[in-house]
Amino acid sequence: MAFEYPHPGFHFLVLFELFPQFPNDIRFQEVSGLAVSTKFQPWTEGGENRFTHQLPVGLQFNDVVLKRGRLPGSGILNWARQAVEHFEFKPTNLMISLLNETHLPIYNWYVVNAVPKRLEISGINAMTNEVVVETLTLTYQYFKYYDTTNPAVGLSANVSIG
Numbered sequence: 513m514a515f516e517y518p519h520p521g522f523h524f525l526v527l528f529e530l531f532p533q534f535p536n537d538i539r540f541q542e543v544s545g546l547a548v549s550t551k552f553q554p555w556t557e558g559g560e561n562r563f564t565h566q567l568p569v570g571l572q573f574n575d576v577v578l579k580r581g582r583l584p585g586s587g588i589l590n591w592a593r594q595a596v597e598h599f600e601f602k603p604t605n606l607m608i609s610l611l612n613e614t615h616l617p618i619y620n621w622y623v624v625n626a627v628p629k630r631l632e633i634s635g636i637n638a639m640t641n642e643v644v645v646e647t648l649t650l651t652y653q654y655f656k657y658y659d660t661t662n663p664a665v666g667l668s669a670n671v672s673i674g
Contacts, residue, residue, distance in 0.1 A: 524611055548655070576649070579647050581645060604625075605623060634646070
């Protein structure tokens with residue numbers, strides 16, 4: 513059995529369930545914030561003074577932050593602008609996929625009912641030669657994780673969510 517190395521995080525894509533989409537809409541330079549934590553409620557047991565029980569009461573998902581160079585003609589940017597400029601929110605699902613060397617997804621995060629929370633354009637400075645970066649912060653209900661490193665599991669996961 514060959515020694516396995518962790519997969520690098522630089523080869524990925526982000527697919528929104530939005531139309532129209534443009535080829536540039538899958539390209540991002542960074543995705544962050546994919547995290548979930550369990551919320552707990554303390555419960556004190558009568559007569560027990562040494563500790564407090566911590567009862568799980570729900571899950572909390574962090575906002576997802578997407579960054580990329582500012583590109584013309586973006587369906588995602590149009591969707592986000594509708595929300596922040598006209599207060600018209602249209603929840604959509606998206607798939608964040610880490611790809612292998614043959615451009616096939618190996619890990620997938622399916623984000624459900626995302627809406628734009630913040631749209632930010634980086635600073636513009638005549639003294640630097642930097643790309644203008646747009647940052648899109650999304651809030652959502654939850655995400656599901658799909659591990660597609662096993663070909664049989666990967667095929668069934670892609671068929672069931674595709």
